[in-house]
Amino acid sequence: MKIRTRFAPSPTGRMHVGNLRTALYEYLIAKHENGDFILRIEDTDQEREVEGAVDIIYRTLEKTGLKHDEGPDKDKGFGPYVQSERVKSGLYMEYAKKLVEQGDAYYCFCDKERLESLKQVVEGKEIVVYDKHCLHLSKEEVQANLDAGKPFVIRQNVPNEGTTTFHDELYGDITVDNSELDDMILIKSDGFPTYNFANVIDDHLMEITHVVRGNEYISSSPKYQRLYDAFGWESPKYIHLGLITDENHKKLSKRSGHSSFEDLLEQGFLTEAIINYIALLGWSPEDNNEFFTLDELVKAFDYKKINKSPSVFDVNKLRWMNGEYIKKMDFDEFYKMAEPYLKQVLKKDFDLKKIANMVKTRIEVFPDIKDHVDFFETLPEYDPEMYVHKKMKTTMESSLEVLKDILPVLEACDDYSNDALYQTLLKYVEEKEVKNGYVMWPIRTAVSGKQMTPAGATEIMEVLGKEESLKRIRKGIELLEGK
RNA sequence: GGCUCGUUGGUCAAGCGGUUAAGACGCUGCCCUCUCACGGCAGAAUCAGCGGUUCGAUUCCGCUACGAGCUGCCA
Numbered sequence: 001m002k003i004r005t006r007f008a009p010s011p012t013g014r015m016h017v018g019n020l021r022t023a024l025y026e027y028l029i030a031k032h033e034n035g036d037f038i039l040r041i042e043d044t045d046q047e048r049e050v051e052g053a054v055d056i057i058y059r060t061l062e063k064t065g066l067k068h069d070e071g072p073d074k075d076k077g078f079g080p081y082v083q084s085e086r087v088k089s090g091l092y093m094e095y096a097k098k099l100v101e102q103g104d105a106y107y108c109f110c111d112k113e114r115l116e117s118l119k120q121v122v123e124g125k126e127i128v129v130y131d132k133h134c135l136h137l138s139k140e141e142v143q144a145n146l147d148a149g150k151p152f153v154i155r156q157n158v159p160n161e162g163t164t165t166f167h168d169e170l171y172g173d174i175t176v177d178n179s180e181l182d183d184m185i186l187i188k189s190d191g192f193p194t195y196n197f198a199n200v201i202d203d204h205l206m207e208i209t210h211v212v213r214g215n216e217y218i219s220s221s222p223k224y225q226r227l228y229d230a231f232g233w234e235s236p237k238y239i240h241l242g243l244i245t246d247e248n249h250k251k252l253s254k255r256s257g258h259s260s261f262e263d264l265l266e267q268g269f270l271t272e273a274i275i276n277y278i279a280l281l282g283w284s285p286e287d288n289n290e291f292f293t294l295d296e297l298v299k300a301f302d303y304k305k306i307n308k309s310p311s312v313f314d315v316n317k318l319r320w321m322n323g324e325y326i327k328k329m330d331f332d333e334f335y336k337m338a339e340p341y342l343k344q345v346l347k348k349d350f351d352l353k354k355i356a357n358m359v360k361t362r363i364e365v366f367p368d369i370k371d372h373v374d375f376f377e378t379l380p381e382y383d384p385e386m387y388v389h390k391k392m393k394t395t396m397e398s399s400l401e402v403l404k405d406i407l408p409v410l411e412a413c414d415d416y417s418n419d420a421l422y423q424t425l426l427k428y429v430e431e432k433e434v435k436n437g438y439v440m441w442p443i444r445t446a447v448s449g450k451q452m453t454p455a456g457a458t459e460i461m462e463v464l465g466k467e468e469s470l471k472r473i474r475k476g477i478e479l480l481e482g483k
Numbered sequence: 484g485g486c487u488c489g490u491u492g493g494u495c496a497a498g499c500g501g502u503u504a505a506g507a508c509g510c511u512g513c514c515c516u517c518u519c520a521c522g523g524c525a526g527a528a529u530c531a532g533c534g535g536u537u538c539g540a541u542u543c544c545g546c547u548a549c550g551a552g553c554u555g556c557c558a
Binding site: 019128218313359363392425455 | 484485486487488489490493494495498504506507508509516517518519520521522528550551552553554555556557558
């Protein structure tokens with residue numbers, strides 16, 4: 001049988017990385033076996049719906065390469081693929097009524113107040129356990145209420161005795177007492193199905209074979225199983241995924257600042273690196289490889305090797321991985337992405353490509369660029385103490401001497417290419433019989449005003465040009481003489 | 484509170500009864516070097532605890548601890 005997986009997000013805002021990982025795994029499971037990956041929009045809660053959220057879903061799938069074979073925009077006969085549209089056909093209500101007839105569900109007319117009275121507080125948490133009050137309504141009473149136009153919901157009828165077992169591909173069999181299962185609402189008073197109900201109906205109707213979801217759904221899975229059983233349907237294979245948490249081991253939330261795919265893009269991460277990283281959160285390949293393209297993941301992915309324990313989203317490691325991707329990037333491609341960041345701080349007429357090249361192996365994320373190159377634009381104020389370097393054996397005095405010696409040489413020099421400058425300075429080094437750094441350090445300090453730079457003294461001067469370089473060296477001399 | 488799930492270095496993780504308990508990020512040191520970074524090398528650091536089962540447990544079972552999730556007319 002052909003594998004069919006589905007990504008079924010609710011359009012409620014940004015793409016949470018947990019959701020993205022679920023989508024990724026669903027895609028990989030399907031594609032590993034040449035199956036189909038289906039997109040279904042679960043918009044049964046109109047109140048939570050956020051405008052533009054559906055676009056985010058499409059854009060994310062597009063950008064990440066998780067191409068769906070079926071979806072609202074690609075109906076292959078299982079549509080509509082948007083639940084609010086499916087509601088219109090009355091399909092969910094029909095199935096719910098069938099359950100009512102079978103005694104597996106019932107109408108409930110309890111209002112907010114009555115439900116409120118059922119509330120009890122345990123350990124500071126409010127808990128409502130429905131008491132099956134309306135289960136005992138007679139057919140006539142129900143009909144009378146319906147005729148009177150009383151608002152109603154339809155609830156699943158779970159017996160208080162016995163147990164229910166469902167099977168998860170990773171966790172094995174999980175059994176719970178039915179008394180633990182409350183009569184969840186299937187159809188809401190607005191006529192919409194709840195997620196729980198629509199999910200079961202649609203997965204069956206769309207012939208989904210593998211359901212992948214976060215393990216926050218594990219507790220409700222027995223109720224789903226009862227639904228499948230009540231309908232006489234075979235349930236799909238379940239694969240529950242461990243949670244992705246923040247560094248405090250709490251559910252990754254907006255507060256962390258990097259909980260969504262969009263957050264990460266804004267922070268300068270590459271799509272490929274993000275996908276690669278989250279693929280490895282909870283799954284690992286047979287070999288020790290850590291770098292995967294999407295296609296390579298498709299080949300290597302084996303859902304049996306998914307880890308059950310929760311994993312911390314480590315931005316640090318993502319940063320490292322992103323840096324690795326940047327280093328491996330083709331230069332032109334890199335430049336295209338780096339240019340806007342360079343232009344943010346560099347307004348003068350610099351050779352931006354040369355600068356981009358300097359920075360390529362030094363950044364992990366594009367916004368890092370700024371701090372590396374801003375000194376080209378304007379020489380920062382700096383402390384003359386920076387001329388002192390133990391390992392280079394430089395002091396403020398020695399630095400002043402070097403700068404004063406070298407200034408006329410540089411004034412006389414017209415070839416400001418890196419090589420020429422380097423040779424020139426080397427000559428001085430040899431004459432003085434000192435280490436390279438003894439000369440290079442003060443010069444680099446003078447032309448950059450920085451402790452660390454993405455390039456050596458002569459490369460910086462090449463970019464700066466003669467006039468600016470000399471200006472900065474004179475300023476360095478001034479600064480040192482003032483001490 | 485109840486139920487369910489989880490627990491290998493700080494983090495991601497391999498392991499699936501006998502191993503010097505892989506690898507990666509991060510960290511530390513060294514080398515390379517016109518600074519830093521890159522690259523190379525080295526190092527510190529882990530089986531939550533207690534009981535079983537077994538000739539032998541990180542691996543199997545139980546209990547405890549800790550953590551998480553659920554306990555919505557949200558998904």
